[in-house]
Amino acid sequence: MATPIPNRHLFIDGEWREPLLKKRIPVVNPATEQIIGDIPAGTAEDVGLAVEAARRAFTRNKGKDWASASGAVRAKYLRAIAAKVTERKSELAKLEAIDCGKPLDEAVWDIEDVAGCFEYFADLAEGLDAKQKAPISLPMETFKSYVLKEPLGVIGLITPWNYPLLMATWKVAPALAAGCTAILKPSELASVTCLELAEICTEVGLPPGVLNIVTGFGTEAGAPLASHPNVDKIAFTGSSVTGSKIMAAAAQMVKPVSLELGGKSPIVVFEDVDLDKTAEWTAFGCFWTNGQICSATSRLIVHENIAEEFLDKLVKWCKNIKISDPLEEGCRLGPVVSGGQYEKICKFISTAKTEGATVLCGGARPKHFTKGYFIEPTIITNVTNSMEIWREEVFGPVLCVKTFSTEDEAIELANDTHYGLGAAVISNDLERCDRVSKAFQAGIVWINCSQPCFCQAPWGGNKRSGFGRELGEWGLDNYLSVKQVTQYV
Ligand code: NAD
Secondary structure (H helix, E strand, O other), rough: OOOOOOOOOOOOOOEEEOOOOOOOOEEEOOOOOOOEEEEOOOOOHHHHHHHHHHHHHOOOOOOOOOOOHHHHHHHHHHHHHHHHHHHHHHHHHHHHHHHHOOOOHHHHHHHHHHHHHHHHHHHHHHHHHHHOOEEEEEOOEEEEEEEEEEEEEEEEEOOOEEEEEHHHHHHHHHHHHOOOOOEEOOOOOOHHHHHHHHHHHOOOOOHHHHEOOOOOHHHHHHHHHHHHOOOOOOEEEEEHHHHHHOOOOOOHHOOOOOEEEEOOOOOEEEEOOOHHHHHHHHHHHHOEEEEOOOOOEEEEEEEEHHHHHHHHHHHHHHHHHOOOOOOOOOOOOOOOOHHHHHHOOOOOOOHHOOOOOOEEEOOOOOOOOOOOOOOOOOEOOOOOOHHHHOOOHHHHHHHEEEEOOOOHHHHHHHHHOOOEEEEEEOOOOOHHHHHEEEEEEEEEEEEEOOOOOOOOOOOOOOOOEHHHHHHHHHHHHOOEEEEEEEEEE
């Protein structure tokens, strides 16, 4: 039986509130193109109420507010949220699958990661108590100094649709662990599980206003949040185009931002590899989550001596995987998130053909589907460095291929992009992997794999992929301000 979409309002000050303009946005199942529910469309006035609530929660009663609660107290709430997420794992995974088209098995991993991430930042929240007043060694004995790490304040969190609840968690968990209060604005294309997080917050008794969730369109709810004068920081994940708008809005108030943006990440395959294993990693690195991963290694740079045999294996992989409704058992590739995204990807492919590239496999909706935003895994060869398909983020199941003959040439091709998020190198020569890792202009490097991600390790990019790091201790630091105290003794 189909999982019903719970009917929710906005979550402000610990209560469900109808959006002031009473507008709703339909939720479309991308596998069937059917409307399966709706979500509230908040606007500037709703954002204003949420910001006021978050500010009250941050500064409510001296000593009783979220900011001055001990890390251990905040950790208790985060662990309770993790436990509830685990309890509702299969329901949340199904909601994610029908909302954004993610294969159910992958959605289950995501929800497990959500719980793990809340647990991890609960540990860091506890650890923060012991790190306060860390002494600094000074060159004069007449002074002593120490450092306080304090929550930054009220934070606006704006997130995308590709990992709806997980991307929200990467921000909500560290922000709350640090003692900040927050307003989360998820993507209008996939907000369903984020609204369930609100329900979980009420179940665990999170104090009102600590986390507020305002769903809605980017221009109607995201932009007013980014430019709100009473928000102390914006943490954003999404496209580079929107990231630049957010940076411009924040600049008016010299408001700090952290930006996790798009990518066009390379995977460099040398000739000494196990071709079968490497084909698996290459396919996984580009087609996982239907190709909609910011760090997808969507540019394959393969040694010319193995290119033909390797591509044969990849094409075989693409032809054999199960493309189906994400809820069907064994689904490896579901639909992309929306009609708009489907059109955009098809346009990328047709432009590449017009420019002279070859579609080696895929390139269209699989024949057995008449409905749904499905696109076959697609491999494109005969691309030049200047083609749009090689340079721009497609954000769909499309892999572009170029060959190389020397290590220097491979590195030059890998770095010839205005993005700098991820990069992978596959070779049995670990010294070479080490050299290439250092040469990559990227924030995340994988050796002999692609895409594994752990909440203990920093995540983020360089160049137009943004700045700031999420996850790990760096993720917590995103939401802390550093205060030095110096005393004359
Ligand atoms: P998007 O930029 O269209 O939207 C992201 C969020 O910003 C949404 O919530 C949207 O409503 C909001 N928004 C849109 N316009 C806005 C505005 N003017 N002001 C404020 N908010 C606004 O991105 P998307 O299509 O949702 O997500 C896909 C993009 O996200 C891809 O480029 C992908 O690479 C990137 N991404 C990056 C990472 C990372 O870790 N670097 C992770 C996931 C996704």
